[in-house]
Amino acid sequence: MEIMVYSENEKLFKELVTAASHLNASRITSAVIGSKEDAEKAAKYTDKVLFVDSSELGEYKPKEYVEALCNIVKASDPQVLLVGGTHKGNALAAMLSVKLGEPSVTEVSDLKITEEGLMVLRSAFGGVAVAEVRVGKKLFTKVASPKIACVKPGFFAPAEESKNGEIEKISVDVKSSTEVLEIKKKETGAGLEDADVVVVAGRGVKKKEDLSLIEDLAKALGGVVGVTRPLSADLHWAPTWVGMSGIAVKPKLYVGVGVSGQIQHIAGIRNSKVIMAVNTDPNAPIFEHADYGIVGDLYQVVPKLIEMLKS
Numbered sequence: 001m002e003i004m005v006y007s008e009n010e011k012l013f014k015e016l017v018t019a020a021s022h023l024n025a026s027r028i029t030s031a032v033i034g035s036k037e038d039a040e041k042a043a044k045y046t047d048k049v050l051f052v053d054s055s056e057l058g059e060y061k062p063k064e065y066v067e068a069l070c071n072i073v074k075a076s077d078p079q080v081l082l083v084g085g086t087h088k089g090n091a092l093a094a095m096l097s098v099k100l101g102e103p104s105v106t107e108v109s110d111l112k113i114t115e116e117g118l119m120v121l122r123s124a125f126g127g128v129a130v131a132e133v134r135v136g137k138k139l140f141t142k143v144a145s146p147k148i149a150c151v152k153p154g155f156f157a158p159a160e161e162s163k164n165g166e167i168e169k170i171s172v173d174v175k176s177s178t179e180v181l182e183i184k185k186k187e188t189g190a191g192l193e194d195a196d197v198v199v200v201a202g203r204g205v206k207k208k209e210d211l212s213l214i215e216d217l218a219k220a221l222g223g224v225v226g227v228t229r230p231l232s233a234d235l236h237w238a239p240t241w242v243g244m245s246g247i248a249v250k251p252k253l254y255v256g257v258g259v260s261g262q263i264q265h266i267a268g269i270r271n272s273k274v275i276m277a278v279n280t281d282p283n284a285p286i287f288e289h290a291d292y293g294i295v296g297d298l299y300q301v302v303p304k305l306i307e308m309l310k311s
């Protein structure tokens with residue numbers, strides 16, 4: 001059985017190679033859209049490399065890249081295509097799935113081949129559950145139409161160099177229909193991803209001016225401020241939010257102030273070491289996830305906390 005692996009992220013590419021060897025692939029092929037050097041690097045990990053020179057495609061554009069990936073897949077006959085589950089990888093896999101008429105599944109943390117075909121474990125309900133999913137009906141029913149699985153980073157150890165795979169260049173004749181006019185860096189919100197302390201304001205905070213109270217608490221704790229989605233997406237008090245559809249945080253200390261703790265928010269804070277919450281409602285869901293909880297009005301509790309921290 002041939003398994004093809006594709007990721008634009010080098011570490012994740014190596015993790016995919018390990019995932020493919022766990023599936024007992026008889027041949028592992030890399031799909032590379034990049035430079036000749038990228039193809040040569042990939043050859044050290046897989047039996048074969050099918051490579052499209054990205055300089056022929058120009059700036060990254062999903063339509064052109066998916067065309068290139070499709071050509072690579074058709075030049076081989078993999079039964080399974082493992083794609084690195086980055087934003088780009090997930091998007092390409094979805095488009096490829098439509099092009100090939102074959103199923104694709106994201107958020108995969110483990111895989112196995114059974115009589116039934118490709119079975120995967122994937123996160124469900126924002127990460128609070130794990131679902132076992134069969135990808136497509138029978139495996140091996142069609143050739144050159146692989147089942148596609150987007151594997152999450154960090155679930156397989158990166159493979160070591162062990163091969164000297166053959167490199168084959170694949171040509172693409174892609175007529176670009178889009179032009180990139182400008183690339184803007186996404187606002188990520190004050191280093192939330194890497195902060196040791198994150199204090200998040202929720203809708204319990206009544207006015208934008210009151211965010212200064214949350215900022216003072218964050219300052220006293222040496223941390224940064226984040227908000228829940230309604231404060232960003234609806235009220236536009238901040239450029240981005242914390243949670244499943246926003247930024248996932250993993251601080252040593254997370255403090256949720258006036259945050260109810262809905263599942264989509266919890267999905268983005270579950271890797272925090274210590275979770276603390278301030279909420280007037282003793283039944284707020286966030287208390288189910290909190291290590292420390294204060295039931296009280298934030299307008300009374302937060303100034304007291306700041307005073308205590310300062311003294």
Ligand SMILES: Cc1cc2nc3c(=O)[nH]c(=O)nc-3n(C[C@H](O)[C@H](O)[C@H](O)COP(=O)(O)OP(=O)(O)OC[C@H]3O[C@@H](n4cnc5c(N)ncnc54)[C@H](O)[C@@H]3O)c2cc1C
Nearest residue numbers: 202203204228229243244245246258259260264279280298
């Ligand atoms: C597809 C999808 C994706 C989503 N992704 C995200 C996401 O990534 N991140 C996210 O945050 N949300 C996300 N949401 C929204 C999410 O479902 C919730 O609506 C949101 O998290 C609620 O925000 P909140 O806790 O600030 O507000 P609320 O749920 O309104 O909670 C406010 C809390 O403040 C408390 N409170 C009120 N007054 C005070 C006071 N004076 N002192 C103390 N406590 C007080 C209340 O008891 C209540 O618990 C998503 C929703 C969908 C449908």
